Amino acid sequence: MNFFQAIILAIAQGVSELFPISSVAHSVIIPYLFGWKLSPFFLKTNFLEFVVMMHIGTTISLIVYFRKDWKKILKSLFNKKTSKRDLALIVIGTIPAIILGAIFEQTITNAFSDVIVASIFLIFNGLLLFFGEQTKKRGNKSIEDLKGWQALVIGCFQSLALIPGFSRSGSSITAGFWMGLSNEESARFSMLLSTPMVAGAATLEIPKLIKNHVPGLLSLSxxxxxxxxxxxxxxxxILMHWFNHKKNNTMLPFAIYCIVIGIGVLASKAI
Incomplete structure (x- = not known):
């Protein structure tokens, strides 16, 4: 992997991890579109260090942007009089992805991480975004209004991101719509749920990174x-500004993008 490839992949990771367009699908599709011949050995071993660093960078950005929320949550841990509801909802919403990820992630990733299947599920992701918003409630709830079971449902939908092509943020935001959250609150809860998941993914891979560290790759990572x-x-x-000011068809641009890219890649493979 050269410098140009590293920059392109890093930009794609930072954008697609938070935009509802699936970072996993883009990590499969982008090398295909650019015609990169990355060896399977490199992707299995050496690429790990690069992925971990990208996840750490994304986690830091989420913590910095939502620093007020995380500061409030951390303070609640040390103050008996402060409500710990936000923390409890995040924990509940994170449980499904932790359990399902531990059981199925490697199997699903190995089975479905090719460009054709990723493109197909990217199309399904676009359809989920489109029809999910069309069938949403007229939401006006804040995160604090969520019940425990509703946070669990949102967490279950977040777990769809285990399938390459489905977006973590897209699935959880859509479920938030269905649970009655307002546009901005659904996006905010999705981002708060993403933070421990992205951080956890990086943390779990650190022992492998230390074991498989390749000299010379650190600076690129x-x-x-x-x-x-x-x-x-x-x-x-951009995403939070969009959801704060746009009340209708907030998911439409992302839905169209996913469907067009998915169909375009499939068409190129068929030619």
Whole structure:
């Protein structure tokens, strides 16, 4: 992997991890579109360090952007009089992805992480975004209004991201719509749920990173982490601004993008 490839992948990771367009699908589709011949050995071993750094960069960006929320949550841990409801809802919403990820993630990733299948599920992701918003409630709830079971449902939908092509944020935001959250609150809860998941993914891979560390790859990985972090911060800023000011058809551009890209890649493979 050269410098140009690292920058492109880092930007794509930072954007697609938070925009509802599936970072896993883009990690499969982008090398195909650019005609990169990345060896299976490199992707299985050496690429790990780069992925971990990108996840760390994305996590830092989410924590910085939602620092007020996380500061409030952390303070609640040390103050008996402060409500811990936000923390409890995040924990509940995170449980499904942790359990299902531990059981199925490797099997699903190995079975479905090819460009054709990723494109097919990217199309399904677009359809979920489109029809999910069309059938949503007229939401006006805040995160604090959620019940425990509703947070669990949102967490279950977040787990769809285990399938390459489905977006973590797209699935959880759509479920938030169905649970009656307002546009901005659904996006905010999705981002708060994403933070421990992205951080956890990086943390779980660190022992493998130490074991498989490749001399000379660290500097490229650090650059990738910084670029992914900057792209993620800009993405979450744009996304939250979009959801705060747009009340209707908030998911339509992302739905169209996913469907068009998915169909386009499938068409190119058929030619």
């Amino acid at each position: 650090l650059i990738g982490g910084i670029v992914a972090g900057l792209a993620a911060f800009l993405s979450v800023y």
